[in-house]
Amino acid sequence: MSLLSVRGLTIRFGDQTAVDNMDLDLEPGRMLALVGESGSGKSLTALSFLDLLPDAAKWSAESMNLGGENLLNLNDKQKRSLRGGRIGMIFQEPLTALNPLHNVEKQISEGLFLHQGMSQTQARERCKELLRQVELPDSMDMLQRYPHQLSGGQRQRVMIAMALANNPQILIADEPTTALDVTVQETILNLIKRLQDELGLSILLISHDLGVVGRFADDILVMHRGRQVESGPTKDVLANPRDPYTRHLLDSEPAGQMPALATDSPMLLEASDIEVGFKTKRTHLFKPAPVFRAVDRISLALRKGETLGIVGESGSGKSTLALAILRLIGSTGSITLDGHPLHGLSQGQLRPWRRRMQVVFQDPFGSLNPRMTIGQIIAEGLAVHEPTLAKAQREQRVAELLQEVDLPTETRNRYPHEFSGGQRQRIAIARALILKPDLLILDEPTSALDRSVQYQILELLKSLQQRHGLSYLFISHDLKVIRAICHRVMVMKDGKVVEQGDVQTIFDHPAEAYTRKLISAALA
Numbered sequence: 001m002s003l004l005s006v007r008g009l010t011i012r013f014g015d016q017t018a019v020d021n022m023d024l025d026l027e028p029g030r031m032l033a034l035v036g037e038s039g040s041g042k043s044l045t046a047l048s049f050l051d052l053l054p055d056a057a058k059w060s061a062e063s064m065n066l067g068g069e070n071l072l073n074l075n076d077k078q079k080r081s082l083r084g085g086r087i088g089m090i091f092q093e094p095l096t097a098l099n100p101l102h103n104v105e106k107q108i109s110e111g112l113f114l115h116q117g118m119s120q121t122q123a124r125e126r127c128k129e130l131l132r133q134v135e136l137p138d139s140m141d142m143l144q145r146y147p148h149q150l151s152g153g154q155r156q157r158v159m160i161a162m163a164l165a166n167n168p169q170i171l172i173a174d175e176p177t178t179a180l181d182v183t184v185q186e187t188i189l190n191l192i193k194r195l196q197d198e199l200g201l202s203i204l205l206i207s208h209d210l211g212v213v214g215r216f217a218d219d220i221l222v223m224h225r226g227r228q229v230e231s232g233p234t235k236d237v238l239a240n241p242r243d244p245y246t247r248h249l250l251d252s253e254p255a256g257q258m259p260a261l262a263t264d265s266p267m268l269l270e271a272s273d274i275e276v277g278f279k280t281k282r283t284h285l286f287k288p289a290p291v292f293r294a295v296d297r298i299s300l301a302l303r304k305g306e307t308l309g310i311v312g313e314s315g316s317g318k319s320t321l322a323l324a325i326l327r328l329i330g331s332t333g334s335i336t337l338d339g340h341p342l343h344g345l346s347q348g349q350l351r352p353w354r355r356r357m358q359v360v361f362q363d364p365f366g367s368l369n370p371r372m373t374i375g376q377i378i379a380e381g382l383a384v385h386e387p388t389l390a391k392a393q394r395e396q397r398v399a400e401l402l403q404e405v406d407l408p409t410e411t412r413n414r415y416p417h418e419f420s421g422g423q424r425q426r427i428a429i430a431r432a433l434i435l436k437p438d439l440l441i442l443d444e445p446t447s448a449l450d451r452s453v454q455y456q457i458l459e460l461l462k463s464l465q466q467r468h469g470l471s472y473l474f475i476s477h478d479l480k481v482i483r484a485i486c487h488r489v490m491v492m493k494d495g496k497v498v499e500q501g502d503v504q505t506i507f508d509h510p511a512e513a514y515t516r517k518l519i520s521a522a523l524a
Contacts, residue, residue: 003028003202004049004170008062011044011053011226018044018057020226026170031196031203033217033234035210035249037450038421040223042206046172050083067169084111088163090192092175094155098147104131104158105143111165130161135191152314153184160191164199171196174206181313181477186521189216208450210249211480214238222246252452254484257503258462261306261487267339268438268471269302269325274333276317276324276495294320295331296495304438305465307472309486309503311479311518317495318475322441325473326357338438355385358432362444364424368416375412378402378431385435401430405460422453426460433464441473446481458485479522483507491515 002025009022019041026032034042047053049064049071064071066086074082083089091097098107108130109123118126128138134157136142147155156176163171173192177185193216196203207213213220214234221231222245230243241247276295295317302308310318324331327342327350335342342353361367368377378401379394389397399409405426416424425445432440442461446454462485464470476482482489483503490500491514499512507523510516 001028002026002065003067004204005063005065006049006061007064009045009048009059009064010061011041011048011057011059013054013056013058018226019048019059022223022226022228024221024228026202026204027219028202029196029200030218031193031205031216032219032221033205033207033213034221034223035207035213036223037208037249037452039225041226042223043174045223046089046174046204046206049172050087050089051079052083081115084163084168085115085166086168087170087172088166088168089172090156090159090163090174090176092178094152094159095147097159098155100147103144103146104150107147107158108162108165111162115166126165127161130164133164133195134158134161136161151184152180153188156180156184156188157191160188160195164195167199168201170202170204172204172206175208176205177212182479182518182522183313185212192216210238210253210451222249249452252455254455254458254478254480256484258307258485258487261303265303265305267301268304268306268337269300269473270334270336271301271325272299272334274298274321274324274331274335276320276329276331293495295324297333298492298495298497299333300490300500302439302471302473304471305469306488307465307474307486309482309489310473310475310492311477311482311489312492312498313477313518315494316492318492319443320495321492322359322443322473322475326354326359326441351385355381355435356437357439357441358435358437359441359443360425360428360432360445362447364421364428364448365416367428368424370416373413373415374402374419374427377416377427378412378434381431381435397434398430401434404433404464405430420453421449422456425449425457429457429460429464433468436468437470439471439473441475443475444477445474447476447478454481461485479507479519491518 004026006022006024009019011019022045034045036042044053048059053059061072105124105127108127112118112123112126127143131138131142136154136157177188180188189212192203195201205217217234220234220237222229222243224245230237230241230246237246241250274295275297277291277293279289280292281289298321300308312318323329325335337353337356342350375398378398382389382394382397398412402409402412407423407426419427446457449457458481465472474486486503488500488502489506491498493514498514506515507519510519
């Protein structure tokens with residue numbers, strides 16, 4: 001018998017149907033994965049169980065039962081006891097979900113006070129027990145920390161502790177590892193699986209990553225545009241998908257390798273002994289503040305038409321190195337572009353070289369000006385580097401770039417909020433390409449995207465590289481993506497290079513334990 005059974009769930013926003021006649025069964029002690037792209041209705045489905053849908057949503061269901069109890073007939077008080085009581089929830093972005101003004105103890109204790117009426121002493125002991133369960137220190141130091149004092153993995157563990165505080169029957173995990181590094185993802189997912197086994201939890205895992213689902217989920221339900229297209233035991237569905245959309249998702253996993261680069265390809269970028277340091281808090285009145293080495297004497301080389309992948313966990317110095325190469329932060333060492341040294345140039349002298357080095361950032365929405373049209377955003381660089389260009393010529397260049405990144409030219413008068421995440425990233429790529437650069441630095445350009453959209457962006461980048469002979473510095477913590485698009489890879493840890501070489505050698509025969517750890521976590 002199902003622990004949670006839902007029949008005929010429908011959610012609408014005005015005339016738009018977000019979830020259409022959905023059926024779902026979550027068995028006791030099993031993990032069911034809801035899979036689909038952004039906008040498929042996964043999170044809305046989960047929120048409906050807790051009656052936490054937005055006010056604009058109108059929803060109905062033929063039946064919704066938890067352990068034989070009809071959830072459709074609950075009053076407000078019973079619904080409050082359900083949330084965080086019988087059903088716990090882990091949100092996608094823990095820093096946003098946690099209260100920045102409350103320490104760890106207060107975050108976890110809040111649910112204990114509301115649902116169980118515990119005393120301060122009882123709640124503290126329960127907090128320590130929960131911290132041990134999620135493999136965090138049960139010390140007063142940890143209890144008194146605030147969210148900004150925790151790493152991403154620690155924040156997610158605190159979220160799990162909060163969700164488990166009142167011994168729920170069901171744990172809803174909404175993309176619990178999307179914002180985390182590959183090794184941290186692995187530990188969090190293993191932790192959730194262990195807790196499922198030890199506590200007999202039923203888990204609803206919301207994810208777009210079929211690799212994760214295939215390894216951890218017992219059952220799977222595939223959603224597309226609000227509809228349930230396929231469901232069943234995970235191994236059966238992934239081994240023999242019946243629906244074309246499921247096959248499309250499986251085909252969207254990054255695969256293949258880049259063809260070998262011509263041996264006579266000329267050198268484009270050379271960086272030698274790059275070092276970036278930041279002063280930390282002064283520890284002694286009569287001694288200078290110690291310096292934190294974010295990038296520690298790193299050297300690299302990049303040929304024309306080549307892609308060099310830079311991988312490592314958060315804090316390893318990947319993005320800092322990229323900013324140093326772009327001369328956007330201070331650094332020591334030498335940087336040469338196409339044989340010309342850049343390290344001694346003033347900002348004014350650098351301007352002609354900046355058009356040859358462009359960057360695409362991780363968050364396509366945050367990096368686009370919301371008050372400018374797409375046409376204005378893409379053409380902005382032309383106003384600086386080609387100020388004499390006529391208006392008609394600028395519009396022609398913008399139209400050509402939109403076509404090249406597979407966007408309709410008539411969209412140039414629309415604003416960023418009117419586009420999907422994948423479309424916004426195409427706009428960011430068009431903005432970088434309009435100045436016809438030689439080097440494109442791509443800082444986690446696909447990490448915020450669904451797998452199928454990610455696949456489209458990777459194919460676009462490969463096509464643009466072949467057409468224009470572009471060189472890429474591709475920063476990512478997703479080793480599947482790195483293997484699919486890069487010729488060579490450089491592994492960073494704590495500001496240093498651990499090892500580097502061609503992709504096939506590094507993936508097949510990693511020399512360092514840290515590299516083996518990354519590959520094992522990403523490709524298990």
